[in-house]
Amino acid sequence: xxxxxxxxxxxxxxxxxxxxxxxxxxxxxxxxxxxxxxxxxxxxxxxxxxxxxxxxxxxxxxxxxxxxxxxxxxxxxxxxxxxxxxxxxxxxxxxxxxxxxxxxxxxxxxxxxxxxxxxxxxxxxxxxxxxxxxxxxxxxxxxxxxxxxxxxxxxxxxxxxxxxxxxxxxxxxxxxxxxxxxxxxxxxxxxxxxxxxxxxxxxxxxxxxxxxxxxxxxxxxxxxxxxxxxxxxxxxxxxxxxxxxxxxxxxxxxxxxxxxxxxxxxxxxxxxxxxxxxxxxxxxxxxxxxxxxxxxxxxxxxx
Amino acid sequence: xxxxxxxxxxxxxxxxxxxxxxxxxxxxxxxxxxxxxxxxxxxxxxxxxxxxxxxxxxxxxxxxxxxxxxxxxxxxxxxxxxxxxxxxxxxxxxxxxxxxxxxxxxxxxxxxxxxxxxxxxxxxxxxxxxxxxxxxxxxxxxxxxxxxxxxxxxxxxxxxxxxxxxxxxxxxxxxxxxxxxxxxxxxxxxxxxxxxxxxxxxxxxxxxxxxxxxxxxxxxxxxxxxxxxxxxxxxxxxxxxxxxxxxxxxxxxxxxxxxxxxxxxxxxxxxxxxxx
Numbered sequence: 336x337x338x339x340x341x342x343x344x345x346x347x348x349x350x351x352x353x354x355x356x357x358x359x360x361x362x363x364x365x366x367x368x369x370x371x372x373x374x375x376x377x378x379x380x381x382x383x384x385x386x387x388x389x390x391x392x393x394x395x396x397x398x399x400x401x402x403x404x405x406x407x408x409x410x411x412x413x414x415x416x417x418x419x420x421x422x423x424x425x426x427x428x429x430x431x432x433x434x435x436x437x438x439x440x441x442x443x444x445x446x447x448x449x450x451x452x453x454x455x456x457x458x459x460x461x462x463x464x465x466x467x468x469x470x471x472x473x474x475x476x477x478x479x480x481x482x483x484x485x486x487x488x489x490x491x492x493x494x495x496x497x498x499x500x501x502x503x504x505x506x507x508x509x510x511x512x513x514x515x516x517x518x519x520x521x522x523x524x525x526x527x528x529x530x531x532x533x534x535x536x537x538x539x540x541x542x543x544x545x546x547x548x549x550x551x552x553x554x555x556x557x558x559x560x561x562x563x564x565x566x567x568x569x570x571x572x573x574x575x576x577x578x579x580x581x582x583x584x585x586x587x588x589x590x591x592x593x594x595x596x597x598x599x600x601x602x603x604x605x606x607x608x609x610x611x612x613x614x615x616x617x618x619x620x621x622x623x624x625x626x627x628x629x630x631x632x633x634x635x636x637x638x
Numbered sequence: 639x640x641x642x643x644x645x646x647x648x649x650x651x652x653x654x655x656x657x658x659x660x661x662x663x664x665x666x667x668x669x670x671x672x673x674x675x676x677x678x679x680x681x682x683x684x685x686x687x688x689x690x691x692x693x694x695x696x697x698x699x700x701x702x703x704x705x706x707x708x709x710x711x712x713x714x715x716x717x718x719x720x721x722x723x724x725x726x727x728x729x730x731x732x733x734x735x736x737x738x739x740x741x742x743x744x745x746x747x748x749x750x751x752x753x754x755x756x757x758x759x760x761x762x763x764x765x766x767x768x769x770x771x772x773x774x775x776x777x778x779x780x781x782x783x784x785x786x787x788x789x790x791x792x793x794x795x796x797x798x799x800x801x802x803x804x805x806x807x808x809x810x811x812x813x814x815x816x817x818x819x820x821x822x823x824x825x826x827x828x829x830x831x832x833x834x835x836x837x838x839x840x841x842x843x844x845x846x847x848x849x850x851x852x853x854x855x856x857x858x859x860x861x862x863x864x865x866x867x868x869x870x871x872x873x874x875x876x877x878x879x880x881x882x883x884x885x886x887x888x889x890x891x892x893x894x895x896x897x898x899x900x901x902x903x904x905x906x907x908x909x910x911x912x913x914x
Binding site: 388389391439440441 | 665676759760
């Protein structure tokens with residue numbers, strides 16, 4: 336049991352009669368980065384909010400570092416760091432003052448807090464911008480400051496709700512590097528994201544959540560192996576799938592809007608068949624977590 | 639619907655003891671510290687706001703009505719001397735309620751500061767109490783400023799008036815808490831119009847600031863005595879005139895209890911709203 340950082344058992348939550356979580360269970364191991372994936376409204380954010388105390392569960396059990404959420408919520412909050420989906424930094428304060436006021440909420444010793452603040456500012460690379468007001472920082476800097484703030488209390492567990500949404504590729508990469516560094520330090524991380532790329536790169540295990548339930552849970556690469564053939568060809572402009580492709584062994588075709596996805600392990604024959612068809616464009620690539628995601632949650636739009 | 643009430647009752651029970659502990663909790667002071675630290679940036683603007691309005695009231699009403707009332711004043715007290723202590727506490731009341739309505743709402747909704755705080759070890763009762771304390775601090779400073787002004791005009795008759803500064807804190811505590819109750823149920827800023835028009839304005843006019851409550855018809859007198867501001871005005875006037883009586887302790891107790899209960903109710907409503 337001691338290698339488990341978070342244990343979530345049969346989590347149930349309804350808002351005004353609408354069932355958001357229908358019995359979610361998972362464990363996060365110490366020093367692991369665990370991903371929660373799912374379409375909008377699937378229950379990812381609700382799960383994270385229950386873990387950080389912003390939503391009260393109807394049923395189920397949550398243990399963080401061995402503490403029971405029902406009994407020791409204050410203790411749990413003391414060892415958890417949270418990077419929220421919405422930026423809620425204090426706009427009237429400087430970067431450093433944001434961290435200083437935040438450290439107070441943990442009743443940290445003043446001297447310890449002062450040292451730790453410089454440490455985390457250095458870690459996220461904001462030491463030189465520490466005296467700037469929040470409104471003058473770029474989006475990437477604000478995200479890094481949110482991370483720094485979440486680290487002020489030296490947390491054992493870090494919860495991140497879509498932390499890189501809206502960031503440019505450079506900032507995203509920089510943010511990922513920071514998370515990897517934390518993982519190496521032994522911090523257990525739970526991250527929700529819509530970016531399959533992000534999940535595949537960062538997470539040792541992911542759970543795909545839909546309609547308030549975990550549909551699959553495993554290492555990203557095992558999931559790809561289990562659910563998808565090696566390769567896929569995305570074809571645009573195809574009116575009808577030619578028979579000679581459908582007749583091929585071990586080929587599966589999915590259509591979504593204007594694009595056909597042809598899955599299989601031997602794609603050369605498919606390519607030959609496609610090359611005879613005029614006015615189409617296609618892309619051959621390896622399958623990835625996004626294909627798994629689509630397979631598990633379906634391709635229809637969520638409103 | 640029955641379930642909703644059950645939830646509310648459970649929350650109320652769960653928050654009863656934390657609300658008392660929150661009065662002295664270091665987590666409460668962390669929230670107050672945050673607000674005061676932000677406030678430092680706007681110190682001058684709010685000081686001038688504090689100073690401007692009471693001065694206007696004293697000038698316009700004090701000297702204007704005072705001239706009509708004449709030499710006899712109110713039961714022998716010159717009208718401006720009668721008026722000044724009431725203006726002092728009403729300034730405190732408005733300072734505190736503005737802070738916990740518009741100020742707290744801004745922190746709760748657009749800035750999401752409350753969400754940021756509630757993922758830390760600070761609990762909802764401490765958050766509510768911390769918010770009320772910071773409004774009380776502002777209110778206390780408001781009292782100090784008005785006291786300086788009315789002293790300068792010679793409207794203070796007793797050194798006991800120095801106690802209007804802690805009184806300002808107490809008044810801020812009581813009314814800041816009341817404001818926070820409305821913030822907890824406010825869908826948007828315009829909701830506060832109801833609060834200020836239907837609750838604050840009648841209170842301002844009926845609490846014995848401009849005329850003694852005793853001139854009102856009997857039913858209105860009963861109403862006036864229920865209003866917390868009446869108690870604040872009574873204390874303030876006694877301190878400024880140096881006429882102490884044992885009633886003062888009752889008035890102080892009413893204000894404290896009002897603040898405590900309002901903070902408690904605000905905590906329950908905020909819990910329902912912020913941690914569904």
